[in-house]
């Protein structure tokens with residue numbers, strides 16, 4: 001058995017099947033919402049988030065004292081599965097921010113911030129990347145200057161690609177608090193309320209038509225000491241915890257979505273036999289293999305979580321696999337379903353466009369390969385030739 005092998009033993013957590021039945025019954029009574037005309041995708045998902053929370057379906061593996069249900073990662077996965085299987089929008093993608101707060105926030109902050117985050121009362125965004133600091137996050141220059149009386153900070157700088165900041169109440173912000181120490185010891189995290197004076201949010205339009213990204217300008221923004229998450233200099237570790245959870249394959253909601261699309265592709269191939277060349281048929285076959293590999297990975301990550309193992313650099317493997325699966329699936333889908341492309345705006349076309357971003361968000365594919373080489377395979381850095 002190699003150091004990467006994890007036995008797939010899920011045990012038999014009590015009540016898992018009952019939980020699935022409860023969710024199916026709840027979904028039968030609470031039909032899936034329709035997106036209203038003129039409702040932005042983010043607003044629609046927020047409405048769904050709040051509805052799910054009202055039924056008790058958000059934060060299943062978060063302790064009860066912080067607004068969750070105190071169950072396990074396996075219960076969370078079961079909820080994602082059930083939602084995906086009935087074509088519901090997925091669970092809100094807040095798990096990785098919640099994990100960062102669980103690990104680094106003080107008891108008072110966890111009790112105050114997490115229940116509102118899970119309920120959707122406060123929407124959060126992630127303020128890590130900057131115009132000159134994406135892959136090389138450690139080179140960020142946003143600076144939080146500590147006040148002489150030690151009670152707070154004044155923050156100046158700019159963040160970029162801050163997803164959905166225009167709909168958010170809080171930003172999990174990284175800033176440098178010391179310009180002299182090495183980068184990895186001088187970055188600090190803050191829970192910044194976005195209505196604070198000096199914060200300007202400017203949305204940017206993406207290729208799929210969504211206003212997902214934002215620029216965030218911070219001009220003499222005052223942040224109190226009690227809004228700091230963790231100690232000064234903990235920000236780098238917090239960032240790595242956040243991205244490890246962001247990259248891993250535990251959110252199976254999108255897997256159900258892939259599975260449903262694959263079923264549709266297989267159905268088309270059978271219904272229109274002879275219309276497709278062998279290359280396209282084998283491309284669908286490759287998508288099926290990608291999908292099955294991802295399902296196996298998701299089971300493996302679930303087993304790790306149940307064994308109490310935190311997400312680590314192996315999440316980079318998941319991120320690469322998810323990126324390949326998603327990009328290949330939507331490329332192939334457009335070839336099998338050309339009408340979707342002609343409709344320009346069909347659901348599959350929208351997903352295809354968004355899949356292009358998978359090799360960039362949460363860290364690019366090149367960076368994931370670097371992490372695998374250095375942290376998992378422990379390969380030496382490439383030597384420079386003079």
Ligand SMILES: Cc1cc2nc3c(=O)[nH]c(=O)nc-3n(C[C@H](O)[C@H](O)[C@H](O)COP(=O)(O)OP(=O)(O)OC[C@H]3O[C@@H](n4cnc5c(N)ncnc54)[C@H](O)[C@@H]3O)c2cc1C
Pocket residue numbers: 125126127128129130131132133134135136160161162163164357360361362363364365366367370
């Ligand atoms: C849809 C989407 C949502 C996002 N949401 C957020 C968000 O909410 N919050 C946030 O903080 N950020 C967010 N990001 C930003 C994302 O994390 C960065 O875009 C990403 O880390 C890459 O940084 P960059 O864009 O500055 O590219 P660069 O770092 O400038 O990279 C440019 C190219 O150089 C390559 N490269 C760079 N360094 C190396 C190296 N050492 N070895 C090999 N190749 C290298 C990269 O792989 C890439 O191909 C989002 C991005 C996208 C696409």
